[in-house]
Amino acid sequence: MHGGGAALRARPPGPPGAVPPDAADHAPRPRPLADTSSVHDLPPPAVHGCWYPSADPSGRRLAFVCDRAGVPQLWTGAVDGTEVRLLDADPHPVTEVAWSPDGRWIAYTTAPGGGELTRVLCVRPDGSGRRLLAGGGPGTSAHLGRWLHDGSAVAVTVTDPARPGDARAAHTDPDVFEEPQPPDDPHWAGRDGRAVRLDAAWARPVDAHGRPDDRASVQEPEPRTLSAYLVDPEGVAAPALVTSERGAPTLRVCDVSRDGRLALVHRGPRGRREALVVRTRDRTVTCVLPVADGDPWIGGFSPGAGTVWLRSDGGREFAALVAARLTAEGELLGTTVVAERPDCGLELFALGREGRRALLAWNVRGVSELETAELTAAEPAAAGPAPDEPDPTDPDPTDPDPTEPARAEPAPDGPPAPGPDAGFRWPAAAGPRRRLALPHEVVTRIEPTADPDAPVVALSGSVRHPGVWWLPQGLPLRTPWSSRDEDAAPSGRTPVRPLPMSPVARDGLTLGGWYYRAPSRPAGEPAPCVVHLHGGPEEQERPVLHPLYLELLGRGIDVFAPDVRGSSGHGRTFVDADLGAGRFRAIDDVADCAAHAVVEGLADPGRLAVMGRSYGGYLVMASLVWHPELFRTGIAVCGMSDLRTFFAGTEPWIAQSAAHKYGHPERDGELLRDLSPMNRADALRVPFLAVHGEHDTNVPPGESEQFVRAARERGVEAGLLLLRDEGHDFRRADNRRLFRRTAADWMERHLAT
Template sequence: MAADARHPLTPTVRGEEGTGTAPAAAPAPDTRPPGHEWPQAAARPRGRARPEPAGGPPAPHPPPETAGGATAPAAQSAPEPVALPDSAAPHDVPQRLVAHGCWYPSTDPDGRYVAFICDRTGVPQLWAGPVDGDQPHLLDADPDPVTEVSWSPDGRWIAYTTAPGGGELTRVLCVRPDGTSRRLLAGGEPGVSAHLGCWSPDSSAVAVTMTEPAPAGLARTGPDRPAATTEPPVPAHSGGWTERDGRAVLLGAAPLASVPHQEPQRTVLHGGLGAPPDEQEHRTLAAYLVDPEGGAAPVLVASEGGAPTLRVCALSRDRSLALVRRGPRGRREALVVRLRDGTVTGSVRVADGDPWIGGFAPDGRTLWLRSDAGREFAALVAVRLGPRGQWLGHRAVAARPGCDLELLALGRDGRSAVLSWNARGVSELEIVPLDPAAPAVRGTGPHEPSAATGPAVELPHEVITRLVPTPSADGPVLALSGSRRRPGVWWLHQGAALRTPWSSRDEDAVPPGRPPVRPVPLRPVARDGLPLGGWYYRAPGRSAQEPAPCVLHLHGGPEEQERPMLDPLYHELLGRGLDVFAPDVRGSSGYGRSFVDADLGEGRFAALDDVADCAAHVVVAGLADPRRLAVMGRSYGGYLTMASLVWHPELFRVGVAVCGMSDLNTFFAGTEPWLAESAAHKYGHPERDRDLLRALSPMSRVDALRAPVLAVHGEHDTNVPVRESEQFVRAARERGLEAELLLLHEEGHEFRRADNRRLFRRSAADWIQRHVAV
């Protein structure tokens, strides 16, 4: 039902203007910093990458070895680099987007050149350029969106993650800084996904995590304990399990004990719920260290069956220890893994959000983490380690009352750190010295205040999205966003933040004559007394006393947070004379751990009431017209949109649900297993809590639906399958209501292509404007 004449909003071609095709690439300009030996890029027309090994297929590698020296099981197929055709383009690629965005920077060893993601061609692609020059060049002209970037410590390679076809399955590649020697490191096989980890300090390997079938020898024997096995050991963990039986994702095997304060153990990760033999080939996450040159066999760092996440975040300088982040949302852990024998020497809870949670001091005896263990808000935590990585205890050394430590970047000399604090949605930057002997901050309990050290740095815009240290301790590179600009890359120079010349100017953020709207914070109160938050955007030209048609926009997650950043969707709605209120209902981040956990299980019913309470707040304040309220949101916000339309059917005139879940039981049956484990912690167990999930599902109350609804979905979304939108639209139509489905081609759960984003926001604004106009 997603693409026929009955669905006029469903495109039969991609977007309105196409993506455009770059001309054949000329050699990239020589922007090499002094001392760097980079060969020139070969000319190559733009096109989709295909694995084409130069000079024939690569020579086979010997079987990978575990850290303890044993050969890994054959089923755990370690990634091997595969040479690809060079794909680079000159810096003068036609710039289709004047107000382009630049984000996710990573610097070379000198801090003078930056690799980054930029969408100036309409697709997020890999670029590089000097921090103080205007000659960036495109390193990979293929149309697959780029999602992460990491420059090697020696400057010879840039590793990056792409999403083929815009979907959710990703792969990891690396390329020379001029676009040559491009190769695939992991994720090239059908159905396999890979994501990027850290580089080794000597640049001899980069960590990648990939999905793969579990070894056949890891049989499951029962729900209470893992079975004995003769297979090579992999690190222990302290979380739960996920298995899949075709109907739902099954969770809840007895967790293994965490080991922060006892002798290190070597424990094999398996166990489970007694699945039948034909279900023993469940998916596993495995993290490897991969040599980008292909000269050494990959080394297995950690492997976990049914894991929601597994990422190698840092390696000690002697490569004896690895910092691994694992676990579902709301229950993330930092593990220290001893690579020699695969032992987990300790673990501690870490905050959600940015996956780069910390790193080791140069001597390997201190681990610096961004953690909320035993605290309401995340702080900078120092972990003392013994000579063999033993966990000797941890303490908070920098914290702020009422603020999460959101981003942490350790200085390259190991003597300083750059911190970004989240103060009710606005970032505050701080550079602090690192002293392992510093005393713990006072008040490390859940609600006790404490102070951080170091002077704050003034920023030109409200939100930092990434921090990158440079050789200059006080000169990091920042990715900044704000309510009046597109995402850009900045660098600190003598205490002042300077915009890189290749980032778009603030004045180019929107077309002339329509300046961005700076939002104002609102603090609604829920009916049970819980303080909420959010940002209100007033459409230009309207008097303060005039109640306006208003769109409540609900963010995803649920753990995301509304931030004062320029959202082109909001700008489109405001240009139509529609106000926007973007609230943070319970379950959002930025307000403390208790607030994040307030929507767990049956607490979700209160989150549904929060939406109605936020609508009432802006009506009572005289901002919004109660007869012209709309609701929309993406991902979890799409679920909240559908749920609000059936729980509060008389409140909203129209709704737009983007990539939302309409039935939590069918969502669990169809989503990715890793996401199911995280979702079960938030919503409920798909077997034990089926009645709760049914009661929380919009489809269970669809008879109450009264408002017209537009559903929007990416065709390659495997996080929330398209079926979730299809069944809600079908049910609405069967009840005689106006409902449409807009299916975006070459998109997954995130909409990354400029033409598709434009089509989405214009279609959504048209739909809302048509139904709230009086």
């Protein structure tokens, strides 16, 4: 079996859309909110970003995320017009956007208080009718899935609520969240009869006093349940449960076939992601296929649902486009690789509106290449309309015993070997691929429109902020409301195109990365240098404009941003090279990268520093205690200082994924202790700064606090910057500015001479 983790929570077959009795009290129904939209006629700041576009049915108007008002919010604008409208003025950062296929609604995800517990809302394109669909309760989180093709419902995934005493409930902000009201509460009933909060069905066990059951392991948090529903924003149709899974690290509906028979669900921990095909009438999983990490939108169905197209790296070094042929019941007949490259992976994949054309973004050593291709779905030799579905209230003699779990055997590790296409009029295939020119280095999102020859893409680059481009007939046109290239940097700061680097680790493994040279530094003169480490570990350093790097470069400090083992973009073997005890070698990679910059004559060996975020923050602390004489100082942002306390405090679904990378919190307890910087805190010799978001439930702030405390107890200078209204990612302009300046001041002071 490719994958693992918790088994799928199977439920007995029932009528379409039926919600199990224990889910009834938490079934999704919309809750109206006050409208906050406005036409925005103030000029935007020169430096701002726009990203995550979603097109209306015409393809000429876009909903998108923009930080022009200081926080990522939901906006709309024409692809060729200057006027924009702010649809939600709330201060909660927006992370995802999806315009309904019928044009009536825009669904979006927000992060209240900047934290990790997100919620899903929707609003009319004119800013009216704003309503909460999911999330908002203590400890709950919600994520956006796909709209049905007719726009009648949107898929939403929710977690079950935190119980009293659960640490996650402590993150509730009374100014952001409201306590759920029972259905018979008079205040609840007064909300036009349609307002019910969306939560999942299964709660955590409690003892006789209402406290969490202490029998659950501290190292392995009690599993939560993720449930995916189809929700009608109008609140007229009843919600339909698609699937649910206890202990799932992720569960997202990526597509529903046009006739509603089948759903495509993305599940599983990182490194072991899977695509499930779910038969919607009885929620049976009919087939399981491995898919790639990275972008969660892993594929979609052909118009007749005889083929599902997937971005998969099952049994492969690099992700490719795979066509899986299905029966009318969604069972797997075979797979075929239809688009691949020998030395790079498919990073983003989007099906056109008509389902017969694909947009493919390939990651070529950190730089994107965009292609379009015609798709031919596999069609059975006796092709014809799908048979009518039976009356769901009538028993089906072919169905299994309803008392037995309904599930399918997963595929082996990798897609089945392509077999003969006997019984098919033609096999699945991708036609000749056509390259589309891009003005900047990295594609972050691709959005098909009604015109198959005029897609929309979100781009980032080394000399500009994120923006949105329209590509009619392949001609890249910047949307007028995206910032101009010449406005990429504030006055006095010069964007730098980085140089690709290929350090070699001490065990012979070739690493990657990008080196940014301070513009004021004379050629040939070794410079003070910050080795900056990305998160993940599976993220990848890309040649894009980082405001933090810009701040450091403006102060005469070089930046080397390497990809140590465990990073993506270099093949599956490279990603898996840091598993378990391989993490000790990843720590050594940091030292080897610093040495490479010195040997190349770029970095001054006496003025090296290390900095990183999330997993990169962990590597900062690890490098300072494993290689205490190498760096003058370090800054860890939202990093883990003790892998054991991290597992005890993080979200359960994050712990599920992290166990695959770092080790199991109980079975591998000794390894986690040995890998933890806190276990070697006595070796710390140099000044250290920690930065953390106060609402971070991914890596709780205690991870920074305990390492700072340990440093101070040993007489080492240590500081802590705790950012208000932020979570694991810093999204507010004022906080990002404070972070950049504080970090640059710290580095300048400790690397000055």
